[in-house]
Amino acid sequence: MGSVxxxxxxxxxxxxxxxxxxxxxxxxxxxxxxRCSTAFREAQILVPFLQEVGQVTSAPDCRAAVVSQILQMxxxxxxxxxxxxxxxxxxxxxxxxxxxxxSVNELKQKRNxxxxxxxxxxxxxxxxSVAETKTKQLPAxxxxxxxxxxxxSAVREPSHPLRKTSVRPRKTILxxxxxxxxxxxxxxxxxPPDISPVDAAQSEVEVQPMAAVYATWETEEAHEEPSIYVYxxxxxxxxxxTTCYGRMxxxxxxxxxxxxxxxxxxxxxxxxLTIGSSSDA
Amino acid sequence: MxxxxxxxxxxxxxxxxxxxxxxxxxxxxxxxxxxxxxxxNDEDAADVxxxxxxxxxxxLPKFRQESEFATWLHRITxxxxxxxxxxxxxxxxxxxxxxxxxxxxAQPTALDSLERAELLSEIRRALLALPVxxxxxxxxxxxxxxxxxxxxxxxxxxxxxxRTRACRARQMLRQLMRPYLQTGEELPAADLFEQESQT
Ligand SMILES: [Zn+2]
Numbered sequence: 001m002g003s004v005x006x007x008x009x010x011x012x013x014x015x016x017x018x019x020x021x022x023x024x025x026x027x028x029x030x031x032x033x034x035r036c037s038t039a040f041r042e043a044q045i046l047v048p049f050l051q052e053v054g055q056v057t058s059a060p061d062c063r064a065a066v067v068s069q070i071l072q073m074x075x076x077x078x079x080x081x082x083x084x085x086x087x088x089x090x091x092x093x094x095x096x097x098x099x100x101x102x103s104v105n106e107l108k109q110k111r112n113x114x115x116x117x118x119x120x121x122x123x124x125x126x127x128x129s130v131a132e133t134k135t136k137q138l139p140a141x142x143x144x145x146x147x148x149x150x151x152x153s154a155v156r157e158p159s160h161p162l163r164k165t166s167v168r169p170r171k172t173i174l175x176x177x178x179x180x181x182x183x184x185x186x187x188x189x190x191x192p193p194d195i196s197p198v199d200a201a202q203s204e205v206e207v208q209p210m211a212a213v214y215a216t217w218e219t220e221e222a223h224e225e226p227s228i229y230v231y232x233x234x235x236x237x238x239x240x241x242t243t244c245y246g247r248m249x250x251x252x253x254x255x256x257x258x259x260x261x262x263x264x265x266x267x268x269x270x271x272x273l274t275i276g277s278s279s280d281a
Numbered sequence: 282m283x284x285x286x287x288x289x290x291x292x293x294x295x296x297x298x299x300x301x302x303x304x305x306x307x308x309x310x311x312x313x314x315x316x317x318x319x320x321x322n323d324e325d326a327a328d329v330x331x332x333x334x335x336x337x338x339x340x341l342p343k344f345r346q347e348s349e350f351a352t353w354l355h356r357i358t359x360x361x362x363x364x365x366x367x368x369x370x371x372x373x374x375x376x377x378x379x380x381x382x383x384x385x386x387a388q389p390t391a392l393d394s395l396e397r398a399e400l401l402s403e404i405r406r407a408l409l410a411l412p413v414x415x416x417x418x419x420x421x422x423x424x425x426x427x428x429x430x431x432x433x434x435x436x437x438x439x440x441x442x443x444r445t446r447a448c449r450a451r452q453m454l455r456q457l458m459r460p461y462l463q464t465g466e467e468l469p470a471a472d473l474f475e476q477e478s479q480t
Contacts, residue, residue, distance in 0.1 A: 006448045013451060017426065042455045042462040047423065049404050054424030059313035060327050063305050066334040070298060073335075 004029060008036045009043070016047040290350050294341045301341075305334050308351060312358050318420040319362040321409050329365065333358045348434070356435050359421075363413055400461055407457040415450035422447050 011026045022030075030036050253276070286307070292300035312333050317326035336357050337344075344353055408416055421427045421435065432443040455462065 006445075009451060010444065010448060013423065017423065039455065042458070043451075045462050046404070046455065046458060049401060050419065050423050053401060053404050053408065054318050054420065056314040056317045059310040059317075060323075060330070062309055062313075062327070062331045062334065063302055065331055066305055066338075067298060067302055069331070069335055070301075070338050073339075 005033060005036050005039075008033070009039050012036070012040050013043050013047055016043055017051070286350060287346065290341075290344070290346060293338075294344065301334075301338060304350070308354055309334070311351070312354060315355060315358050315420070315425070316362055318424055319359070319413065319417050320365070321405065325365065329358060329361045332361055336361070352431065352434055356437070359417060359435050363417065403461055404458065407454055410457055411450060411453055415446060415453055418443070418447040418450040419454060423451075 008026055008029050011020075011022060012030070014020050015022050030040060286304070289300045289304050289307075293304055309330060313326055313330040316329035316333075317323065320326050320329065333354060337354055340357075344350070408419065411419070417436070418432070421432045422429075427435075429440045429443050429447075432447070433440045436443060438446075
C-alpha cells in the first residue's frame, strides 16, 4: 500500500465516521484501486461498530478515593518531614560531639608529647584492609531456544507443492546484546499482524500470524525499549489446521505448535520454542 | 467555563484541595471513558482514572497553563494506559496451558450470518489483540474523533507520526477482522505483509 492508498483510507474512514465529503481525487482513486475499494467495503462494516464498541455509559465517581489518597500522601509527607528533621538533629549532634572530642584530643596532644606506645595503639600494622566492594551481578538478556527432543522438535518446514512458507517461528535479530538491569518481563499474545515475516519479500502465500511472545527488560544504559519477540505464523493456502498452545511460568514462555493429527507425516509441523528470562539460561 | 476552570486550576496549583476536587468532578467521566476504551475493562480503567488524578495533583506545580488542562490530563491518562502492565484480564496468561490460536484457511463468513453481538465481541477481541500503542490510535481517532494535532500532543509525537501509526492500526484491525468482513468479492493478498516487504 502506497502513501496515496494510506491517505485515501484515512479519508474513507473519516467519511464513514463523520459524513465528511469525499474529494473527487479520492473517489477516482477508489474506482481504480482494488485495494482501496476492498478497504472501503471493510471499513463500512467496521467503523459503525467501532463507534458502538467505544460507547462508555457510566463511570465510577473517584473523588472520595482521590482526595483521601492525596490527604494520606500529604500526611505521610508531613510525618516524613518530622522524621528527616529529627534525623538531621541527631546527625548534627553526633558531628558536633565528634568534632568537640577531636579538638579536645588535639589540645591534650599539644600539651603532652605522644609516646610511641600511644601512637601504635591507634595504628594497625600490616596491609591496609579495604572493605570489599560488592559487584552487582546483573541478569543477562532473555534467551530464545528451540527444544530438540523427539516429542517437540524444532519446528520443521515440511515440503508441500503449494507451500512456500509454513508454520514457523521467527525471532527478532538482536542488534545489541544488552544486559538486563532487572529480571526481564515476559508476555504472550496472539501475534499482532505488524510482526512481519523476515522473508516477506519472497513470500507469495498469504500468511497469518498466530502467536507472539515478547521479552522486555530494563538496561543500565538508556536504550530504545530493548525487547525481543518470537512469533509463529502459518500460511493459509493449504488449509492445514494448526493449533498453537502457550505455556507460561514465572521465568519462561513456551509455544507449542501442532498440526492436526490426521495430516500425512510429511506435512505435519510440531515443535516448541521457548523464550525465557535469563535466570535459567 | 474556561475561566472557571482556569481559576480552579490556579487555586489547585497553590494547594487548594477543594478546587482540585471540583476539577476531578469535571473531568473524571472523560478520563474514565478514555481509559476504558484503551484498556477494554472497567477495573483497569477505574485504577487508571484514580491514578491519573493523583499524578495530576503531584505534577500540578509543573503544569504550565499554556496548554489546556484536559489535554494535559488526558496525556497522563494515555501514558498510564501505555505503560500499564498487561493485566490478566486482558490476556489469560495465568492459565498454565492455553490456546493461542487455532488457524486454518479462514472460510469467508457472510456478515448477515453473524449475530450482531458476536461481531461486536470479535471487534472487542481484535482491538485487545492490537498492541496498545496502535490500539490507542483507533481509540483517539476512530472512537473519540480527535484531530491529529491533538493526538500528536497526547502521544508526544509529530502529527505525521500519529497519522502513520493510525494508518497502520486501521490496517491491522482490518486484517484481524478480515474473516468477518468479507463481502463476497475477491480479496487481495495480505497487503500488510506486502507493505512490510516494501519498507
Ligand atoms: Zn489505493
